[in-house]
Amino acid sequence: MSQVQSVERTFSILEILSKYPEGLSIGKLSKDLELAKSTVHRLLSTLMAKGYVQQDEQSGHYRLGIQCLVLAGSLLNQLDIRTVAKEALHTLAKSSGEVVHLCIHDKNEVVYIDKVESDQTLRMYSQIGRRALMHCTGVGKALLSGFTQEQLEELIVEKGLPEFTETTITEQADLDNELRTIKARGYAIDEQEHEKGIRCIAAPIYDHDSKVVAAISIAGPADRVTMERVKGDLAQAMLDQSKHISAKLGYINN
Structure with missing residues (x-):
């Protein structure tokens, strides 16, 4: 032989x-x-x-x-989420024409770890390494969808639910309802909750242990990223690419 x-x-x-x-x-x-x-x-x-x-x-x-x-x-353990997600980020940026972010959570905050720029004008402060609160951002809420109730309550005690705009979620009951909706439909929406005039759609990324380890988002001006677009082509594109990244990390959706 x-x-x-x-x-x-x-x-x-x-x-x-x-x-x-x-x-x-x-x-x-x-x-x-x-x-x-x-x-x-x-x-x-x-x-x-x-x-x-x-x-x-x-x-x-x-x-x-x-x-x-x-x-x-x-x-x-060797899989670098940025490397694994890179192709999907560029695909989303190209198809949507908007800014795309990849984020993780650290110390009960969102951390932006990668970004693909839009070729259109966007007045939004975002850069790699930036931190933000979780309750008021699309990526943050997508990440929170993987939290246990105990983890969520600990976050609220530590960080609170401060208001940034008139649409920011500031009550735990409302946040609980929002997270249930995100889990059911598979994606989160930032309805100008962190920055007035900016709307985002985000989805969680799962690893081989079915844990939420990251989130991706598409962000743009509210007059361009309309709710019709968000619930239409952007939602489908977001779900397709988030599932694609998760599968690369070993996630099996039963």
Whole structure:
């Protein structure tokens, strides 16, 4: 058996076992691979020695080992959200003609970590590294949709719900209702809540643990980013790209 053929068969074993969390017998593996049991046993022995496969003592079935999880964890930890999201940000900026942001939360605040400029005029103070409160921004509310009730209450105690414009949410009951709406439809709207004249649509980004780890937004002047646009083409584009980024991070939407 050539070295390349051996590698291919080894990966085939791992791919098959990944579909059977309860494990498979060597007989079933041999049948699926169309290989002799002796060949499969030899490959399994090597994989077991390295920790990529383990054998159940009672059933004798083989299943994926802990080392596969170690590798997967290392890969997921290396994923840079900015690199992963870059293509989607440019796609949104091009299709919408507006400014697009990528944000994370830190110390109960929004942090802007990437930005794709619009080729149109926009009077909006935003720059990479800027911080903002969460209750009054589209990205902030998208991030808050992943908070537990306890986390939300801790944020309110620490930061309060200060008013920036007449549309800013300043009551916890209203914020609770807003977050329920965001979870149901999949995106948040900043209805000129932080800056008068600026409207945003934002969506959360999920990781492989189904946790909200970031948010993306499209922002522009309210007379250009109309509610009709927000609930129409912008909402669909936002949902498509947020799902695309989340999938790259290993999120599986059941």
